[in-house]
Amino acid sequence: MKHFSAAFLFLLLLGGRPAAAQVAADTLPGQAKFTRQLAARLCTSIQEAGQKQPFEQLSPKQADDLFMRLMLAGMGDQATEFSALLTAAKSRKLNTNKLGQEVGLAAVKHLSNDCPGSMSLLLRTSSAQRELGSKNSKSSNDISAEEKAVLQPMADTVCAKIAAEDARLPLKKRTATQRYELMTTLMQTTVLKNMNGLLTVYSMEQIQNKTSMEAFGIKLATLMMTRCPAYLIMLGEDKQKSQR
Structure with missing residues (x-):
């Protein structure tokens, strides 16, 4: 089940690898408030866009263009506030x-907590697809109807169990190792309990194959990202910190 670990790196959805001298969320007056308001606007606009066209039908480039257009529109709605932030940053000689x-x-992290449905668009972007290992125009998180019928209940189960564990002892108070081991255990037990269902969409040969199981892990994590993305992003942050 170690093949699933690569699917947890969703913090990299926007290519957000650690950068030096990053600006903290509360460095500038009004920055945290601006970010929360931007995320709220994005949530609404993404939901409206999803009603017009299922995001699963978008190519990575189309997803990039749509998300950027919605992001810029959201910033445009708060142009005065954003200009003030830029002016403050320049006065402090910040990049x-x-x-x-x-x-x-x-804003993306706010979306993961408050608007998990928005992750279905972000997962289609080229940055997310690169991290997922997609090739050419094919998306690594494309899931057939048959697969989704089996994997969606599994994703919902894992998310529910994580939420219960979080309520018992907040994940933020646990160590990175404890969080990883918890997720691995929950994934393993859920997969084993649903093996009969998995064998209706995958052959035993596929289940025993590392590459096939990596693809399966990505698909399961993709479905989880639309239900409980905050937990997966937390694991992605843990992974990033361990690699610094």
Whole structure:
């Protein structure tokens, strides 16, 4: 089951690898408030866009264009506030490009907590697809109807169990190792309990194959990202910190 670990690196959805001298969320007056409001606007606009066209039908480029358009529109709605942030950053000799990146990444993290349905768009972006290992125009998280019928209940089960564990002892108070071991255990037990269902969509040969199981792990994590993304992002952050 170690093949699932690569699917947890969803913090990299926007190519957000650690950068030096990043601007903290509360470095500038009004920055945290601006980010929360931007995330709220994005949540609404993403939901509206999803009603017009299922995100599963988008190519990575189309997903990139749509998310960027919605992001810019959200910032445009708060142009005065964003201009004030840029002015404050310049006066403190802070890198305005990094400020923009931090605002965007913080907004995505807000979305993961408050608007998990938005993850279905972010998972289609080219940055997410690169991290997932997609090739050419094929998306690594494309899931057939037959697979989804089996995997969605599994994803819901894992998310429910994580939420219960979080209520018992908040994941933020646990160590990175404890969080990883918890997720691994929950994934393993859920997979084993649903093996009969899995064998209706995958052959025994596929289940015993590392590459096939990596693809399965990505698909399961993709479905979890639309239900409980905050937990997966937390694991992604743990992984990033361990690699610094």
